Amino acid sequence: MTHEELVEIVKSKLEADSILQPGFEFDIIAQDFAGRIGLDLSLNSLLNDTAVNEQPQFDPSWLK
């Protein structure tokens, strides 16, 4: 996806949320967007773990 395409996605999503403002730094927002997508992709190696569906561990019984 090109930078210009990312900027368009950002603008359309912000318009849908009634957030679109002319003073926004769309280039920076689009770069940030791309960075976050890249960071998310780095999770692939973790999420390929076969035991994804085990229960979360905020379990007080752990203390015992």
Place this chain on the structure above:
Amino acid sequence: MILDSIKETSRKIRDREISATEIVVELVHDVNKRDHILNAFASFNSELLLENAKLADKQLSEGKYSGPLHGIPVGIKDIITVAGYPTRCGSDLYPNRVQNSDAAVINNLRADGAIFAGKTTSHELACGVTSPPASNPWNSNYVPGGSSGGSGVSVACGYVRAALGSDTGGSIRIPASLCGVVGLKPTYGLVSTSGVEPLSVSLDHLGPITASVEDCALIMNSLVKKSGVDYTSELNKGIAGMRFGVLAGKPFSPMQPDVQQAFENAIDHLRNLGATCINIEIPELEHTLAVEFGIIPLEAGAYHLNSLQNKPGLISPSIRTLLIAGRVIPESIYHRANTGRKLISRALRRAFEENNLNAVITPSLPATAAKKDQDEFIFDTLSEHISVSYVRTTAPFNVSGQPAISVPCGFDSAGLPIGLQIATKPYDESGALQIAHAYATSTNWQLIAP
């Protein structure tokens, strides 16, 4: 300047050796003298403070002793609501917001007799690691950390012995480490966040920043009202026979050489106190920031939607970009991050169980305080933004929800403080305090003031 511990000050107040008013007069004098440079306080009402101190003294003279914090001034981060004080959250969004009710933690502190020294400087919307305009008390050209920077400064420079902070990715432990004081992020949900401006509700924690581990335990007793729980009761039991996992690899490396040296010295010291320290790598932790930064924008963006729609010009551009990210990135990122969170939490649990650990130990931060105009750290060949450097060692325990405490463990060659992080099992705050107290009282780091 308050030099005595909370316990000793409390005894002196109760025995009428000193009055709350005398303490507050000295505090006001000190703040008037120094806070134009340090900016620990975002709002400081000396008249209200003196009024409350006089009331505390009057109550005592009438035989009404509220509790172990009677007449003790406590700093409150400016995202926590205190009736009658402005809660500005370091933001132009809330220039004059004064509420009539107290946050739940303020009710607890009030019930134990605490008085409120003022609202301490927060990074804008609790979303940052530098807390301008606050300055590091060890060198005012450096940042105090954030987002609870003013709380760290107010304790380190001796205005107060204790302050409250919040911690979503490290915002209690970062200023505690950079200012050379103690900071505890309790187990997720243990300390109520009711009446506190949220950043990211599933990662937000509230806790104390204090001058000593003992002070920290006393404040925890007030924040967590549970019958039979006394966080001071285990402090002096030592750590002989305990087992600690020394976390190595990413995200804890790389770190500055002075931090590495201080950390290795601390591990040696823990061994000398009778603990067994074993090196452990948990590969899942490398993904901590992808999880943390996958959750915060969506939760923060949802909370601040109205401000984004109606007052976006009152949010600084960098924070606005983060909040906007929460509106534009796909929800799948949030869900994947939460799945990653489960896996990281499970990996930490497994490490504790398989190695029979009492705690894991890390440097609180990989670097000491940055200069105010500094954007990046250079670690050998790696260039890293300071907000990433400061969060990567603390955020694993926001993600897992475990308690984690930072205690001072040395200084770098420029004289800036270094912190040691101790994380225990969920709800084992007593264990974290016990280990931290054993370390702190057998070294002199927590006694050194700027």
